[in-house]
Amino acid sequence: MKGIWASLAVASCFMAVPAMAQDNSGDDFKRVMIRGGFAYLKWDEGASVNVGGQVVPGGTTRLSNNKGVEIDVSYFLHPNVSVAVAVGVPPTTTLYGAGTLESAGELGKVTYGPGSATVLYHITGLGPVKPYLGAGVNYTIIFKTKDRLLQDFKAKDTVGPVLQGGVDIALNKSFGIYFDAKKIFATSDTTWKLPTPAGLAPGTAKVKLDPLVLNAGVSFRF
Template structure:
């Protein structure tokens, strides 16, 4: 018995519909894949700006009238300032950065056998550093880096206290650096940067009529954080 053509067509349509539904059930629900973070476009220049703290590992060797002062030492309290680092990328991995800040007022206090003299002097100055940096890539928004290079402690002004006619020389040293950027988009992010700076400064003056000379170990750790801008 032959089925009418209309019945054959209807049967074929039902078969196709049920077949498609069965295939959909086997495949499961259709989901949209989560967006994948894309590395931002390569930008050569960067700026870091924000507050910085200087945490000193200080010490001193002092002389009075050319003779060592046994047990003499100093203390330099922590100092806080605003700092900027400007940098340039030669490649996505290799960059240089120049960091400097508003010079804080550093108080030098007498310690050891000189305890009781109070504040020996105050110094307006702070370190700046030029570092070669390696930036790690392929970690998405989190972008760590390391660096190293020369550092310079620039002294702008000395202030007398127990020591008069105080004069402190600029000091050249070395710094190591670790930090990271966390980028919010192609241009903006935030950073944390830590530098360990190794510095020895020479200073001189008078304590009463007696000439005083000292070699002061500074060795500050500079903790810098704030906003990153790339362009």
């Protein structure tokens, strides 16, 4: 249901863009903004775990939160509307057993590259302070997985809706600072083999990720 509402928000934003884009807003209007800063990613994780075709009752997973750097580029179609693309420097998260699998410890590691494309509505008329809201699509590429307890551990790329909000604060005509938050809704399918006394048992897990990404930094507009 969350994904449906986010997708509808994206569609509404895109429908509004053509009409807003007709405003040229003067020759001195700065249409491009580049931002970069510190990012903190907190997972809202969970999983459905199967081993040998059987559901593991109460078995789930936990992921280590990440810190890193995020960069985004926005193009303003109008003072109130922009399209933005954001990417993060690829971090690595560790997958742990949780619930009835708590004693399993580290299960594996994943290095991933998060990226999102959003349409944003900027609120003007507040001087140098410009809050914004928007929605779009997140695509996360899995670059590398590493075995721990699990053997032959693999995870699939994810695609899902993203909601975004924040505020830009202009320090002058070109430079500023910003605070941003993104809520991403995504699930990754994983496959692996679990060592047992009888040998390696094949397993799968559908891992709910749904991270919240908070970041702040500096901006340059031209």
